[in-house]
Amino acid sequence: MTRNATRRTVLRGAFQGAAVTVGLPLLNCFLNNNGTALAATGAQLPVRFGHWFQALGLNPGMWVPEKTGAGYTNNIQLKVLDPFRDRTNIFSGLRYFLDGRPHETHTSSVQIATTGIYGAGGPSFDSNIADAIGKGTRFRSLEIAFAGRSLSLSRRSATVINPAEASPVALYQRIFGPDFRDPNAADFKPDPLIMARQSVLSSVSERREALTRQLGAADRVRLDEYFTGLREIEQTLAHELERPAPLPACKVPGAEEEAKPGSVVEDITKNSKLFAGLLASAMACDQTRVFNINLGSVGIRKAGSTFTWHTATHEESVDEKLGYQKEVFSFLTWANATFVDFLKILNSMKEGDGTVFDRTMVLWQTDHGDARTHSLENVPLMTVGTAGGRIKGGQHIAVSGDPYTRVGLTVQQAFGVPINTWGDRSNKTTKTVTEILA
Amino acid sequence: MTPMKNVFRIAAVSLLGFGSAQAADTMVPGVARRLTVEQYTRVIADTFGPTVKIGGRFDPDVRVDGLIEVGAAQVSVSSTSLSQYDAMARSIAAQVVNEDNRLTMLPCKPASATAPDDACAGKFLAKVGGSLFRRPLTPAEIEHQVRTAANATETVKDFYQGLSLTLASMLTAPEFLFRVESVEADPANRGGYRLDSAGKATRLAFFLWNGAPDEELLRAAQKSELDTPKGLEKQVNRMMASGRLKDGIRAFFDDMLQLAGMDDVMKDGALFPKFSSQIAGEAREQTLRTIVGVVTAPKGDYRDIFTTKKTFLTPGLASIYKVPLAFDAPIGAPDYWKAYEFKAEDPRAGILVQTSFVTMNSHPGRSSPTLRGKALREVLLCQKVPAPPADVNFTIVQDTSNPVYRTARDRLIAHRTNPVCGGCHKLIDPMGLALENFDGGGAFRTTENGVKIDTSGEIDGVKFADAAGLGQAIHDNPAAASCLVQRLTAYGLGRTPKKDETWVETQKAAFIKNNYSVPGLMRSLALSPEFYRAVPNEIKAAFNTP
Structure with a gap:
C-alpha cells in the first residue's frame, strides 16, 4: 500500500512513542501542507525582515489611495505595486515630530525612523529585530547600499555602525565565498x-x-x-x-557577475537585481533573516545629467499643466519599479510550496512627506509581505497626525521584540497598529 | 573555576603592564581611539614592510565635530566590521608566513614544520607584538601568545599556519585596533588624571607622525623621561626634526579639510570629461602638498595657504588648469609631480580654487556656490551653518534653463528674497559666488549661459572682487587662525576642547605671536601639560545622512 507521507502521519508516529528518525535528504514532502514547518522536527521555517529606506518621499497627492481600509485601489505613483497589493499596507497621515528642535533636513527624520529618537545614534530598530529573529544565523543582518557609497542606516548602538556592502561581487564573496558551508552537502x-x-x-x-x-x-x-x-x-x-540542518530550498548561486557600484540609475537598476538574487539565495540557505537596504539619494542621477534626484526635488519647477515635478516623478517611478523588481526576485525563489518572500515582510520608509520642501507631514510608509502570516495586508490605513514610529513599534512587536513603547517625546508611542497584525 | 582558567586570569590581570596602581573599579578616563584606515595601513607597513597587501574593506571612518580623529574616539566596531578586520588580518598574516616571506620575516626556523616550537614562536610574536600593540609585551603576554600559537599549531598540525592564525588574532585584537592611552593620577591636579608615560608616547607619536611610537620613544617612555619637562622636550624636538613630521602634518590637514571626501566625488563624464577618480586622488594630493609646502617653509604662515601661488601639478591637473608644463617623467612614473608657481595675473591662488575644494563642494553636474560657501564657513572657519528650514521652495535656484536667471548669482538672489532663506544664504552665498569662475569640474570659466560671471562679494564686512580677493579675506579673517587652533587641539586630544579650557586661548595667542606657525603650534601643544590631562570621554550620537 502506498501512502502519502504527510506531516500529520509522521507526527502521529512520534506521539505513539516510536522514535522517528528521518533520513536524509530532506524533501519538500516533509514540510507541512503550508510549507512552513519542517515535518521531521516540527521546527518552523524562519521568518524574515527587510528594511527598505528610500529617501525623498513620494509625489504628494499621487500615492495616497482614495479609499481607506481593505480593498483599496493604488494611486498612480504606487500602481506598480499592484501585484503585491493584497500583501501591502499603505499608511498615510503619519508624521515626524521635532518638538521645537532644529530640523537637520534628511537627517532628523532618518534618526526618528530608525531609532525612534531625534538626534539618537542607535540602536536602530532593525538591530532589535535581528536580535529577536536573527540569532544563530551566520549573518545577524546584511546591509546593502544601492547607490555606491557604503552608507548604512543600521546601528547596533550609537557607536557601532553595521557597515553596508555596495558591491554585489563583494557580497557574494561574503556569503558564498570560501567560508560558506552548503547545508545540503552529503558529507560533513x-x-x-x-x-x-x-x-x-x-x-x-x-x-x-x-x-x-x-x-x-x-x-x-x-x-x-x-x-x-x-x-x-x-x-x-x-x-x-x-553539522548544518539540511535546507532543500538552498541552492548556491553561481559566481556573481562583475557589477559597477555607483549612483547612476542604470547601474543601480542592475545591481539591485543582483543584490535581490543574492539575498534570496542567502535567505533560502538561512544565512541571514534580516536585511537593510539603503537606496540612498545623495548623488543618484541619470547619466549625462547636470542635476541629481535630490537637487531636482528642490530645484525643479512644478509643471503647471501636470501639477507635479516631472523629473522627480520619473525618478520616483524608477525607484518604485526598482523596489517592486526587488520584491519579485525574492518572490521567485522557491521554498517549500511557496517562496522565500512568503515568510518575509519588508518595511518601506522614507524621510520626508514632500522632499521639495523638506516636509515632515503625511510621510508615506508601507509594509509589503506577510512574514509567514504574521502580518495582514491589503489595507490603506489612514492615521492622521500619528507619529511615524507607530508602525516601527508594531513591526518590532510582530517580530517578537519585547517592547511596548518606542521613541521619545512626541515620537513616543505605545499604540500598536492592530489592524495589520494577523 | 578550573586551575587552567585561573592561570589565564592572573596572566590577564597583569597583561597590560601599565596603570595597574588604580583600583579595578575606578572610572579611569583613558581614551581609546579606533585606528583610522590610514593609521592601520601605516602600522602594517612599518611592521611588515610595504610589500604586504591589505585587502578588504574598512569600516568608514566617522567624522564628529569636523574631525575623523574625534570620531575615532567615539566609534566601536560591529561584528560585521570585526569579521572584515578578521578576514584582513588572516590575509596579512598568511602573507607574512608564506613560503616566499617566512625566511625574511621570521627570525627563526621551527624545529619541525608540523609541531609547536615555543622558542621560535615567542621570538617572532614578541617582536611583532611590540610593534602592533605599540609597547613592549610583558613576559606574561608573550607566554599567553606562545600558548595560543601552540594550541593552534596542534589543531592544524602546521607550525606556520598556527603562527599565522595567532598573528591574525593580534591584528584583530583591541590592543591593535584601538589606541588606548593609559592614565595615572595627576600630581598637579588633585583628583584628576593625566596620561602616563606610555599614554603620552602613543598620543605624541600619532599626533606628530600619525604612526606608532618608535623604539627611542618607547625607551624614553619606559624610563619615565616623558614625565619631566626636559625629557619631554628632548623627545618632542627629536620628533619635530624627523622627516615623519610631514606625515603628521599631512594627516591632520587631510582630516581637517575632509579630503577623504574626494573618494566619493563623482562627476558626470559627459560634462566633465577631464575628471576621473585618478584626478580626484591627485587633487587631494595637490592640496596636501601645497599646504605642507607652505606651513613647513621657514617662517611658514598658515594663512598663506589661502593666497599662495605655489603648488604642485601632475599632467592631469595641469590639463584642468590649462597650464603648459613639461614633464620629464612618463605618466605613470612613480613620482611625476612638479612644483609650479602661478603667474601673478593668473586667477589661481590658494587652496580654495584648487580642484579638490571646488569639485568636492559641487554637484555631479554643476557647481554649487551654496555648498562651497557652507564648506568655507564650517570647515575653514569652524562656524556652524544651520540647515535649511522646512517648507522652503528652492525651485528657482537651479532652473538653469530659466531665461531670466542665467547665472547662479541671479538664481540665488531670487531665492534670497525669501526672508526665511536670506538669513543663512547671506552668510554663505557671497563667499561661494566668488568661486563661480571655477566650474564643477575645476576648470576656469568667465561666463555661465553666455552671461559674464560676477564674482564680487563680502565676508564679515570685507569686500572683494574675485576668488583671489576671497582668499585674501579668509587669510585676514581672525576666525581662520582660531579655527586652525581649535581643530589641531581637538585632533591631538581626540575630543573638542570645552569652552572653559582657557589654555587653548593661550595656545592661540602663542600661535599668532609665533607668526602662525603650524609646526610651532604642534610643538607648543606637545609640550603643554594640559595636552596630557585626561578628561572623561563623552559619546555623541554619530549619524550620517542617507
Missing part, C-alpha cells in the same frame, strides 16, 4: 582550521577584563561592544563546526 567534517580560528579568538576574549578596566565609562562601553562583536564571530565559528 568539522574543519580543524575553524577550530584553530575559534581558539585564537577566544584567547583575545580572555583579555577582556584586563583591557576594559583601564578605561572610563564611555570607552568601557565601546570596548564591551567590541567584545560583543567578537563573541558573535566566535558563535558563528562554533556554528560552523556543527
Whole structure:
C-alpha cells in the first residue's frame, strides 16, 4: 500500500512513542501542507525582515489611495505595486515630530525612523529585530547600499555602525565565498582550521577584563561592544563546526557577475537585481533573516545629467499643466519599479510550496512627506509581505497626525521584540497598529 | 573555576603592564581611539614592510565635530566590521608566513614544520607584538601568545599556519585596533588624571607622525623621561626634526579639510570629461602638498595657504588648469609631480580654487556656490551653518534653463528674497559666488549661459572682487587662525576642547605671536601639560545622512 507521507502521519508516529528518525535528504514532502514547518522536527521555517529606506518621499497627492481600509485601489505613483497589493499596507497621515528642535533636513527624520529618537545614534530598530529573529544565523543582518557609497542606516548602538556592502561581487564573496558551508552537502567534517580560528579568538576574549578596566565609562562601553562583536564571530565559528540542518530550498548561486557600484540609475537598476538574487539565495540557505537596504539619494542621477534626484526635488519647477515635478516623478517611478523588481526576485525563489518572500515582510520608509520642501507631514510608509502570516495586508490605513514610529513599534512587536513603547517625546508611542497584525 | 582558567586570569590581570596602581573599579578616563584606515595601513607597513597587501574593506571612518580623529574616539566596531578586520588580518598574516616571506620575516626556523616550537614562536610574536600593540609585551603576554600559537599549531598540525592564525588574532585584537592611552593620577591636579608615560608616547607619536611610537620613544617612555619637562622636550624636538613630521602634518590637514571626501566625488563624464577618480586622488594630493609646502617653509604662515601661488601639478591637473608644463617623467612614473608657481595675473591662488575644494563642494553636474560657501564657513572657519528650514521652495535656484536667471548669482538672489532663506544664504552665498569662475569640474570659466560671471562679494564686512580677493579675506579673517587652533587641539586630544579650557586661548595667542606657525603650534601643544590631562570621554550620537 502506498501512502502519502504527510506531516500529520509522521507526527502521529512520534506521539505513539516510536522514535522517528528521518533520513536524509530532506524533501519538500516533509514540510507541512503550508510549507512552513519542517515535518521531521516540527521546527518552523524562519521568518524574515527587510528594511527598505528610500529617501525623498513620494509625489504628494499621487500615492495616497482614495479609499481607506481593505480593498483599496493604488494611486498612480504606487500602481506598480499592484501585484503585491493584497500583501501591502499603505499608511498615510503619519508624521515626524521635532518638538521645537532644529530640523537637520534628511537627517532628523532618518534618526526618528530608525531609532525612534531625534538626534539618537542607535540602536536602530532593525538591530532589535535581528536580535529577536536573527540569532544563530551566520549573518545577524546584511546591509546593502544601492547607490555606491557604503552608507548604512543600521546601528547596533550609537557607536557601532553595521557597515553596508555596495558591491554585489563583494557580497557574494561574503556569503558564498570560501567560508560558506552548503547545508545540503552529503558529507560533513568539522574543519580543524575553524577550530584553530575559534581558539585564537577566544584567547583575545580572555583579555577582556584586563583591557576594559583601564578605561572610563564611555570607552568601557565601546570596548564591551567590541567584545560583543567578537563573541558573535566566535558563535558563528562554533556554528560552523556543527553539522548544518539540511535546507532543500538552498541552492548556491553561481559566481556573481562583475557589477559597477555607483549612483547612476542604470547601474543601480542592475545591481539591485543582483543584490535581490543574492539575498534570496542567502535567505533560502538561512544565512541571514534580516536585511537593510539603503537606496540612498545623495548623488543618484541619470547619466549625462547636470542635476541629481535630490537637487531636482528642490530645484525643479512644478509643471503647471501636470501639477507635479516631472523629473522627480520619473525618478520616483524608477525607484518604485526598482523596489517592486526587488520584491519579485525574492518572490521567485522557491521554498517549500511557496517562496522565500512568503515568510518575509519588508518595511518601506522614507524621510520626508514632500522632499521639495523638506516636509515632515503625511510621510508615506508601507509594509509589503506577510512574514509567514504574521502580518495582514491589503489595507490603506489612514492615521492622521500619528507619529511615524507607530508602525516601527508594531513591526518590532510582530517580530517578537519585547517592547511596548518606542521613541521619545512626541515620537513616543505605545499604540500598536492592530489592524495589520494577523 | 578550573586551575587552567585561573592561570589565564592572573596572566590577564597583569597583561597590560601599565596603570595597574588604580583600583579595578575606578572610572579611569583613558581614551581609546579606533585606528583610522590610514593609521592601520601605516602600522602594517612599518611592521611588515610595504610589500604586504591589505585587502578588504574598512569600516568608514566617522567624522564628529569636523574631525575623523574625534570620531575615532567615539566609534566601536560591529561584528560585521570585526569579521572584515578578521578576514584582513588572516590575509596579512598568511602573507607574512608564506613560503616566499617566512625566511625574511621570521627570525627563526621551527624545529619541525608540523609541531609547536615555543622558542621560535615567542621570538617572532614578541617582536611583532611590540610593534602592533605599540609597547613592549610583558613576559606574561608573550607566554599567553606562545600558548595560543601552540594550541593552534596542534589543531592544524602546521607550525606556520598556527603562527599565522595567532598573528591574525593580534591584528584583530583591541590592543591593535584601538589606541588606548593609559592614565595615572595627576600630581598637579588633585583628583584628576593625566596620561602616563606610555599614554603620552602613543598620543605624541600619532599626533606628530600619525604612526606608532618608535623604539627611542618607547625607551624614553619606559624610563619615565616623558614625565619631566626636559625629557619631554628632548623627545618632542627629536620628533619635530624627523622627516615623519610631514606625515603628521599631512594627516591632520587631510582630516581637517575632509579630503577623504574626494573618494566619493563623482562627476558626470559627459560634462566633465577631464575628471576621473585618478584626478580626484591627485587633487587631494595637490592640496596636501601645497599646504605642507607652505606651513613647513621657514617662517611658514598658515594663512598663506589661502593666497599662495605655489603648488604642485601632475599632467592631469595641469590639463584642468590649462597650464603648459613639461614633464620629464612618463605618466605613470612613480613620482611625476612638479612644483609650479602661478603667474601673478593668473586667477589661481590658494587652496580654495584648487580642484579638490571646488569639485568636492559641487554637484555631479554643476557647481554649487551654496555648498562651497557652507564648506568655507564650517570647515575653514569652524562656524556652524544651520540647515535649511522646512517648507522652503528652492525651485528657482537651479532652473538653469530659466531665461531670466542665467547665472547662479541671479538664481540665488531670487531665492534670497525669501526672508526665511536670506538669513543663512547671506552668510554663505557671497563667499561661494566668488568661486563661480571655477566650474564643477575645476576648470576656469568667465561666463555661465553666455552671461559674464560676477564674482564680487563680502565676508564679515570685507569686500572683494574675485576668488583671489576671497582668499585674501579668509587669510585676514581672525576666525581662520582660531579655527586652525581649535581643530589641531581637538585632533591631538581626540575630543573638542570645552569652552572653559582657557589654555587653548593661550595656545592661540602663542600661535599668532609665533607668526602662525603650524609646526610651532604642534610643538607648543606637545609640550603643554594640559595636552596630557585626561578628561572623561563623552559619546555623541554619530549619524550620517542617507
